[in-house]
Amino acid sequence: MSAADGPVVFDPADFGPIPRSAELRRWMRKVRRGKADRTFWQQFEDIYLVIFALAMLGASGGNVVRHLNENSASCANTSCSLVVDYVPFILLPLLVAGMLRILLSVGPVSASRATGFWLLATPVDRGAVLRPAYRLVITVAAVLGALFAVVGFAVFGASLWAVIEATMVATALLVCVACATVWAQQSPTAVKWTLRIADGFLVLAAIAALALAIEARENAAWQESSAETLIATVYGTGTSSGLSLQQQRVLVLGAACLVVAAAAVVMTARSLARLPKQSLVAGGDLLAGMAGAAITMDVSLLADIVAGRHWRTVGRLKSRRGRGERVQAIIHREFRRVLRWPRRLIVGAGLLVVPYAVAGTGYDVLVPIAAGFAGFVAARPLMDGLRSVCRSTGLVRALGMDLKDLRIAMSVVPAGFVILWTLAAGPALGDAPTTFAVAAGILTGVVRQASARPPSYAGPLVASPMGAIPPGLFSQPIRGFDLLLLCLLPVLFGLPPLWCYVIPGIVLAFMFSLRPKTDAPAPPAAPRG
Template sequence: MSAADEPVRFDPSDFGAIPSSRALRSWMRRTRRQHADRSFWEIFEDAYLVLFTLAMVGATGGNVVRHLNSNAATCTSWTCGQLTSWLPWIVIPLLLATTIRVLLAVGPVSASRATGFWLLATPVNRASLLRPAYRLVIASVTVIGVVTGAVIWALLGEPWFDVIEAAVLIGAVLVCAAAATVWAQQTTRRSRWALRVSDVLLLAAVIPAVILAFRPGEDRFGNQVLGSTFIGLDARHELVDTYGYPTLQFGEVRDAGGLTSGQLYLLVLCAAAVVVGAALTFVASRTLDRLGRVSVIAGGELLAGLAGAASSLDISMLGDVIAGRHWRLKGRVRSRRGRGADGAAIVHREFRRILRWPRRIAVAFGLLVVPYAVHGAGFHVLVPIAAAIAGFIAVRPMLDGLRTACRSTGLVRALGWDLRELRVVMAVVPGLFTIVWAACAFPAIGSAASSFAVAAAVISGTVRHASARPPSYAGPLVTSPMGAIPPGLFSQPARGFDLLVLCLAPVLFNLSSLWVVVIPSVVLMLMFAVRPKTA
C-alpha cells in the first residue's frame, strides 16, 4: 500500500505553535484597521448628534430627578415612610429576577456564528476568547444597576449619601447575579434552576407589594413618618424641630463622622457586597472555558435578531426572536391529540400552546406586583394605567399564534377561516386569562368599572398589536439625525398602545362609571369587527 492510501495523520508540529488569544485578537484588530475605509473623525461626525442628544437627555433627566428628590424629601406623610420601608423588599427581588431572566435569555456570554465556527472550534484558549464579551456583560450590568438604584432612591427623597450607598449596593448585587448566570450557562440543568430561582424572586417581590397595598393608611403615631433604614430597621430620616434644627428619629445614633447608625450599617453592607461581587466576577472569569459552543452561538444569534428587530421598530419581532431561541434550545415537546372541531379545536390548541411555556404564566401573575406596588405607594390615580401596562406585558406573549396567522396568508387559507373570525377565535384563551388577571388586580384598582376598562384595554391593545401587519417601507423617506427612515416605521411601536390609552381615557379623566364601561366596550367591539390588514 502506498503512502497516499494511508490515513492522514495531523501533527501539531507541522502547523506551528498554537497562538494565544491575545495575539489572535491583535491580528484581527490590525486586519480590520487595514481594511477600514473611514477615519475616526468621519465616524465621529456621524455619531456627534447621537452623543449630543444622549448628553442633553442625561442632563435633563438628572435635573428632573434632582427636583423630584427635593420635593419628595419634604414629604412627611405616613405613606412616604411606608414606601421607603417596603420598597427595598420589592425592588431588589424584582431587579434580581429581571437580571437573571434577561441574561439567561441572551447567554449571558455570547459570540457570533463566525466566531463560534472559526475561533471557538480551534485549540485556542476559549476562556481568553470569551473574556472581552464577559467583561462587557459585567460592565453593562454594573452601570444599569447603579443608575437604576440611584434613580429609584433619589425619587424617594433620600439624602444623596444614601442614594449613593443604595446605588452601589444594588449594582454589586446585580453583578453577583450576573456572575451566577455565567455559572448557570455552563449546563442546561443549572439554567433551569436559575430560571426557577428568578420565579421565586418574582413571587418574593409580589408579597411585600400586596402587604403594602393592604396596610392601613395611618398608624398609632398619627401622620408622622415612621421611616426605616434600607434594610427595614429604625428610621434614618431627619426631622426639623420648631427652631429649624435637624433632629434624629426613634433611637438613631450619630457617630463622630456625621453618619447615623443605619447609614454606617449600610456602608458596611455595601463594602461586603462589592467584595463578594468582585470575587464572584473573578471566579466566573476563570470558568469561561466550560461554556458550550452551542449556548454561546445561540446568544450571538439572538443579539443579531434583536438588533434587526430594533432597527425596524417592530416590538413583536423582539418576542418572536426570544421565543424562537427558546424552542430551538428546547428541541421538542410531547405532542397531544386535539379535541373538538372548527373553532373549538383552535381554542383547545391555543390553550395547549400556552401551557407548553408555563413560566410565562408565572411571570404574568408576577406582574401583579406593579398595580399593588403603585397602590401601596399612595399613587391611586396611576393604578389603572400601571395595571393596564403590566397586563399588556403579561398577555401579549400569549398571542404569538395570532401573530403567526396574521403574517402568514398561506396558514390562514389552510385553516379555512376568515382572518377576522380567526382573530376572534384565537383571542378567546388570552381573553379569559385577561379576565382572571384583572380580577386578581381588582383589590388594587378598587373599582369594578375601572377593572373592566383595564381588562378591555389589555385585550384590545394586545390583539391589535399581535394582528398588526409588518412595517411598511413604501413611500418617501424622512430625514433624521440617524439617517433616512421610512415613515411607516413611526406608527409601528404605537399599535396596540393607542387602543389601550383610548380605553383608559374615561378613567384618567375621572368620568362617570357609565362612560368608563361604555367607551371600552365600543372600542372592543369595533376592534373585533374590523378585519385586520394583511401584508
C-alpha cells in the first residue's frame, strides 16, 4: 500500500504554522470593528442606560433586603430563629441542584455553529478557543452564588458576619459546581449521573423544608443538636457575641474557599480541549434559540427549545402501541409521553420545598402565592403536547377533533399531577378552600399559557428605550399567571371559604368551555346517516 492510501496527516510545513487562539480572536475583533456602523457615543448611551438601570435596581433591591433584615432580626419568635438555622440546609441544596440542571441543559461551555465549523474542526488549540466562554460560565456562577446567598441569608435576619461567611461558601460551592458540570460535559454518562445527583439535592432540600414546617407548626425550638452546632461553627448566627472569633473564622474560611475554588478552576481549564464538538455546538444553538425566545417574550417557546435539546440528545425511544380511540387514545399517549421524561416529575416533586419553606418562615400569607408559582413551574413542562397541537394547524386536522376537545383531553394527565401536587402541599396551605384555589389557579394558568397563540406583531408600535415594540409582546409573558392570580384573589383578600370555591370554579368552567383562539380551523362535522 502506497503512502497516498494512508490517513491524512497534518504537516505544518505544507500549510504554515498553526495560529494561536489569541491571534485568531485579535483578527476577528479587527474584522468586526471594521464593519461596525455605530458611533462611540451611540454605544456609550446604551451602556449608560444599562448601568443606570442596574444601579437603580440594585439600590431599590438592597433597600428592601435591608429593611427585611432589620425586621427579621428584631423578631423574637421561635420560628424566626428556626429559619436562620434551616436556611443553609434548604438554600444551598437548591442552589446546587438548580445550577447543575441549568448548566447541563446549556452545555455549560458552548460555541456557535460558525466557531464549531471554522475553528473547532481545525488543529487550533480547542482549549484556548473555549477559554473565554469558560471564564464567562465561572463568573456567572460566582455572581449568582454571591447574590442568592446575600439575599437568602440577609432576608431572614442573619448577622453581617454570617452573611459574609455564607456568601463565601456559596460562591466557592457554585464555582466548584460549574467546574463539575464542565467535567461532566465530556461524557454523556457523566451528564446522566450528574443530573441524578441534582435530583438528590432536591430531595435533601425538600426534607429540610418539611422538617422546618413541622418544627414551626409545633412551636418547638431546635436545641442542643449537632446540626445547630454545625451551623454556629460554619455560618454563625445573628446572636453570636464573639465578634473577633467570627472575624478570624471569616478569614480562614475565605482563604480555604478561595484556594479550593481556584484549584478547581485551574484544573478544569486544562481539560477544555477534551470537550466534544457536538455538545459545544448544540449548546450554542440552544443559546441562540433562547435569545430569540427572549426577544419575542415567549416563555412557552423557551421551554420548547430546552425540551427539543433534550430529545435530540436522547435520539430515539422504543415505540409502544396505543390504547383506545379518540379521547381515550390521546389521554393514554399523553400519559406515556410524560413518563418518557420522568426527571420532570422529580423536579416537580422537589418544588414542594417552596410552600413548606415559606410556611416554616411564619409568613402564612405568602404560602398560597409561593405554592401557586412553584406548582405552575412544576406543571408547565407537562403541557408540551397541548402547545404543539395549538400551534400546528396540520396536527389538529390530522387528529380529527375540535381544538376545544383536544385541550380537555390533553389536560387530563397534567390535571392529575396538579391534584396530587396540591394535595401533597395541603399541610402547608392549611385548609381545603385554599388548596382548591391553588390547584385551580395552577391548572388554568398552565393550560392558558400552553394553548396561547403566537406573539402578535399587528397594530401600531409602542416607543420604548429599547426601540419600537409591538404591543402584543407585552401580554405574552403574563399569559397564564393572570388566571393564577385571579384564582388566588379570594385567598389573598381573606374572603369566606365559599368564594374560594366559586371564583376558581368559574375560571375553570370558562377555561375548558371556550375554544382556544388559534389560526387552526375547526374540523368539518361528521356526516350523518
